[in-house]
Amino acid sequence: MLRALPLPARFSHPARSLLVVLLCSSLPWSAAAAQPAAAASAPVLRIQGSNTIGAELGPALVAGLFAQQGLHQVRVENGTAANEQRVVGLDAQGRQVVAEISAHGSSTGFVALQEGKADLAASSRPIKDNEVAALAAQGDLRSPQAEQVIAIDGLAVILHPDNPLRALSLEQLARVFAGEVKTWEELGGRGGAIHLYARDAQSGTFDTFNELVLKPQGKALAATARRYESSGQLSSAVTQDPAGIGFTGLPYVRKAKPLAISSGESQPMPPEPSLIATEDYPLSRRLFFYNPLQQPGPWVKALVEFAHSPNGQKVVAQNGFIAQEVQAVRVEPRPDMPPGYLNLAREAQRLSVNFRFQEGSALLDNKAQRDIERVLAYLREHGKLENSLVLVGFGDPKQDKERSTLLSKLRAMAVRRELAKGGATFREIVGQGDALPVAANNGEEGRIKNRRVEVWVY
Numbered sequence: 409m410l411r412a413l414p415l416p417a418r419f420s421h422p423a424r425s426l427l428v429v430l431l432c433s434s435l436p437w438s439a440a441a442a443q444p445a446a447a448a449s450a451p452v453l454r455i456q457g458s459n460t461i462g463a464e465l466g467p468a469l470v471a472g473l474f475a476q477q478g479l480h481q482v483r484v485e486n487g488t489a490a491n492e493q494r495v496v497g498l499d500a501q502g503r504q505v506v507a508e509i510s511a512h513g514s515s516t517g518f519v520a521l522q523e524g525k526a527d528l529a530a531s532s533r534p535i536k537d538n539e540v541a542a543l544a545a546q547g548d549l550r551s552p553q554a555e556q557v558i559a560i561d562g563l564a565v566i567l568h569p570d571n572p573l574r575a576l577s578l579e580q581l582a583r584v585f586a587g588e589v590k591t592w593e594e595l596g597g598r599g600g601a602i603h604l605y606a607r608d609a610q611s612g613t614f615d616t617f618n619e620l621v622l623k624p625q626g627k628a629l630a631a632t633a634r635r636y637e638s639s640g641q642l643s644s645a646v647t648q649d650p651a652g653i654g655f656t657g658l659p660y661v662r663k664a665k666p667l668a669i670s671s672g673e674s675q676p677m678p679p680e681p682s683l684i685a686t687e688d689y690p691l692s693r694r695l696f697f698y699n700p701l702q703q704p705g706p707w708v709k710a711l712v713e714f715a716h717s718p719n720g721q722k723v724v725a726q727n728g729f730i731a732q733e734v735q736a737v738r739v740e741p742r743p744d745m746p747p748g749y750l751n752l753a754r755e756a757q758r759l760s761v762n763f764r765f766q767e768g769s770a771l772l773d774n775k776a777q778r779d780i781e782r783v784l785a786y787l788r789e790h791g792k793l794e795n796s797l798v799l800v801g802f803g804d805p806k807q808d809k810e811r812s813t814l815l816s817k818l819r820a821m822a823v824r825r826e827l828a829k830g831g832a833t834f835r836e837i838v839g840q841g842d843a844l845p846v847a848a849n850n851g852e853e854g855r856i857k858n859r860r861v862e863v864w865v866y
Contacts, residue, residue, distance in 0.1 A: 451494075453507035453707040457517020457530035458612045459491060460561065460639055460657040461695055462509050465727045466530055469558070470495040470507045472723045473707075473714045479505055491637060507707070512637065513610025518543065521700060527708050529698040532561065532612030532657070533619070547701025550774075556697040557775040558715040560730040561657050562684040563617055563691035566643060566664035568650045573597045575668035575676035578690060578848070582621050584653065587630030592651065604633035605646050605654030613639065616693045617655050624851045655691075658684065659728025672848030682737050684730045685760040687857070688846040694775065695729065716778065732779070734786040735760045736865055746843050752798060756864045759783060763823045763861040767852075770822055780823075783863060784830040790865075797834045798864040799823055804855040805842040813841035816859075823861045835866065 455466055467484045474482045479497030487493050487508070495507040510516070510526075517529030518539040535549050543549050565581060567573060573595060576584070583589045585604055592599040606629055607614040614629075622628060636642040639660040646652040647664045654664075658679060668676035671690035683689040697715065699708050714720045721731040736757035741750055752758075761783060763776045772780070787793045801820030806812040817839025824837055847854035 451506045451508045453528070453705070453711065454510075454520075454526045455507070455517075455528045455530055455697075456510040456512070456520035456526040458514045458532040458695070459511040459607075459637060460532040460611075460613055460660075461530040461558075462491065462493075462511025463639065464659070465559065465695075465724065465729060466509045466511070467493050467495050468723050468727050469715055469720060470509065470711065471497075472720065473711050474505065474507075476714065476719065477710065513608065514612025514615065515539075515610050517698070521546065521698070527699070527705055528711070529696075531696045531698060532693065533615045534694070534696070535698060543700070545702070549698050549700070551701070552774045552777055554699055554701050555774050556699065556712050556715065557694045557732070557778070558697050558720075559695040559724040560684055560687065560732065561659075561693050561695050562679040562689050562730070563613065563620070563655050563693060564658055564661045564664075564666040564679045565653065565655050565669060565691070566646050566661055566666055567653055568647065569663060569665045570650060571597065571599065571665060573667065575670065577670045577676075578621055578672075579625055581669065582625035582627045585617075585622060585629055585633065586625075586627035587632060588627075599651045601651060603649055603652045604630055605642050605649075605652055606633040606635055607639065607642065607655070608635045608637050611637070613655070613657060617691075620691055620693075620853065624848075624853065658730070672845055672850070672854060674846050681730055682760060685732075685735075686758075686762045686862075687764070687860075688762070690847060732761075732775075732782060734779075734782045736786075736790075744844075746840060748838060749800065749840060749844070752800070752864050756798065756866045759786065759863040759865060761863065763819075763863070764856070765819065765822075765859060767856060770818070772822065772826065776823075780826045780830070784827065784832065787832060787865075792865050793831055794833050795835055796865050797827070797832055798836045798838065798866070799827075799834065800838045800840055800862045800864065802840050802844065802858055802860050802862070803842055804845075804849045804858045809841060813839045815839075816841050819859060820861050823863075 471482050474497040479499055482497040485494045485496060491511045493509045497505050499505055514531040514533055517531055520526035521529050522542050540549055547554055591601055639656045642654050643656050643660045643662050643664055646654040666679050668678040669690045670676040677683050677689045679689055684692045697712060699712060721733055725731040737760055739753045739758050741753040761779050764773050766773050799820040801816035803812050803816040820837045824834060845858045847857040849855050
C-alpha cells in the first residue's frame, strides 16, 4: 500500500496536505548535482533501529533526499512486516531506487550494523559502551564523523485528556512507573488505580526514560506496565484510558495531555519546543544516525549531509520534532534570576541552543561542534556578528563557590574561542556558577546537563 508522509496535527503547517517530498523537491541543495549511482535491484540504503525515528521521520528524510537527488515518483510503501517500510523512486533512466527502513527499536540498529544488515543505525538514545566495543572494527562510533545528531525530541509524559493533573517531579514519576504510587488520589488527582503504559525493552525511548527517570531514583519499571513497540499505538491507548499514563516522543502526543516535569530545584517545564531545543526540559533527548567509518556508501554520506542541512531540518520540523535551527526567543524575567541575568532577560534575546561538553572534558560535544556553525550563520544573517553577543556559562555546585563560578566562565570562554574563529566579537562573558539549574545535581546525568553555555544577543 502506498501512503503519503504525514505531518502531525500538533504541529500544523499550511501545506499539511502535501507530501514532504514535494516540498523538498522545490528546495535547492548543493549535493543534487552529485547523485550517487543507483542500483537496479538491491536497496541503495538500509536503515535499522529506532521506532521513534523510523516510523515517520526516517522515511521522510530519505524521501526528501531522493527528491533532491532528482529521482521522481518518490513514494513510501509498507514493508513485509509491521514497522518496516520502503522508500522508492525512479531515476532518469526509469530504474527503481529503493531504501529499506526497519524500526524495531534502537538496540536492533546496532546489532544490524554489526551483522552487516544495515548501513545506518537510527537511535533515540546515545550508543552504549558495549555497542561501541562491539562495533570497534567499523571505527569509533562516538566520533564526530560517525555520531550524527539529526533532531531534538522531548519525551512527553502523557495522560488521558480529561485527567486534571498538570505536573510531576522526576522523583514522583519514577515512583509511579515503579508501581509504588498506585492511585491517582495519591498524586492529588482522581481516577482510582493508575494504569501504566511503556515502550518495549528494545526501544531507545524506554532506554532514555530508564536512564533519566527510573535508574537515578534506584527504580525499575513495574511488571504491570503494558509494553508497546509502536509509539503511536501507545499514545492511542493512553488517550482511550482515563486512568492511563505513558511516555512517548513529542510527535506522538497527538490527542493525549502532556505533563509539565520538574527536576531537582528547577521549575516544572512543559514539553514546549523552545525548552526542548535548548535541552533544558528534563526529558529532552537527541535523535541520532550512526554511520560506520569504514567505507560508508555514497547514499549514507548523502543522507547524513541532507539530514544536517537546512532543508533536512525543515523535514525534521514538519514531522513534529525540534529542528536544530537557531532562533532568538524572549525569556520571561523571573524573581529567582541573578541580577545580571535578569537584566539580560529584560533587554536581550536568548538563542535557541545551549552548548554542552563531552563527559569529563572541556571539549565541546559532537552536537555543539555543528552548532558553532549554525550560530555563526544566524549571526551573519541577522547582522549580529559584532559586539552583540553575551555568553553565559553555568555549572554544578562545588565546595568552593568561587571555583564553580570560575569553571562556568571557563566553559563560556571555550565557546567564545570557537565563535571568535568565525569573526564573532562579544559584549560580555559571564560565569553564573551553579545558579538556575535545569536538572538535579545528585546524579552525573544532571550535573552534565547543568554544565552549559547560553548565547544571548542584543
